[in-house]
């Protein structure tokens with residue numbers, strides 16, 4: 001299937017690793033120009049070395065997505081390099097895990113900037129160009145936690161739900177410009193983030209990391225943890241011409257782990 005993404009200009013925030021990196025790779029395979037962002041030059045260099053076939057279509061920028069000046073500079077640099085943005089993928093690192101008693105004021109503010117405000121700010125920076133073109137796609141990577149709160153992930157549960165509401169509200173407002181906004185909500189996906197969470201659960205429960213992974217898989221109807229490429233495929237579909245009538249919604253890619261019917 002031709003997704004018609006050739007020469008489209010894509011920004012994927014937080015993309016040196018994991019789901020973000022897999023999305024970058026898939027967009028490049030589809031012929032897009034891609035700007036990759038991360039807060040860490042070494043991680044970006046490692047990532048871009050894995051993309052040597054596409055050097056002329058990848059642009060890397062150091063950007064701490066918690067910092068609005070960095071976001072403004074990153075979008076400007078991406079648009080100076082390739083032209084105005086066609087597709088924005090708002091990703092972020094996972095917010096700090098913890099129950100209410102384990103999270104202080106700074107943790108809450110960091111979670112707010114990292115999960116909600118980063119997406120609001122990137123969106124604000126790319127929207128004028130998308131409105132001018134009368135075309136655009138914005139896709140936020142959220143989490144299964146928006147459908148079913150995850151124990152110990154209070155910041156994720158809270159701010160991703162806020163981002164879900166933001167996406168729906170904004171889509172009602174700007175769909176008339178032929179801009180679609182959607183959320184992709186991953187379930188358990190094998191990335192470094194999941195390794196970290198498994199390690200924390202292993203420490204607190206006295207179990208091994210392998211046992212924690214087996215437990216996670218056993219609770220998933222498909223009986224396996226997802227691959228980052230499986231989340232990236234949904235992101236790319238939503239960015240494509242074929243995905244053009246999907247709008248203002250949240251799509252779970254979770255192996256069926258959420259038990260509710262909606």
Ligand SMILES: NC(=O)c1ccc[n+]([C@@H]2O[C@H](COP(=O)([O-])OP(=O)(O)OC[C@H]3O[C@@H](n4cnc5c(N)ncnc54)[C@H](OP(=O)(O)O)[C@@H]3O)[C@@H](O)[C@H]2O)c1
Pocket residue numbers: 013014015016017018019020037038039040043044063064065066091092093094095141142143144156185186187188189190191192193194
């Ligand atoms: N994996 C799962 O099972 C799962 C399930 C549900 C939801 N999610 C959510 O999906 C998102 C992606 O997950 P993942 O597993 O792919 O995470 P990951 O493997 O930990 O990758 C996170 C990415 O975010 C970047 N990043 C972190 N802080 C940043 C900052 N301040 N500025 C810019 N970039 C930053 C990291 O790069 P640098 O360190 O180089 O900056 C890295 O490229 C997360 O929000 C996660 O909570 C994941």
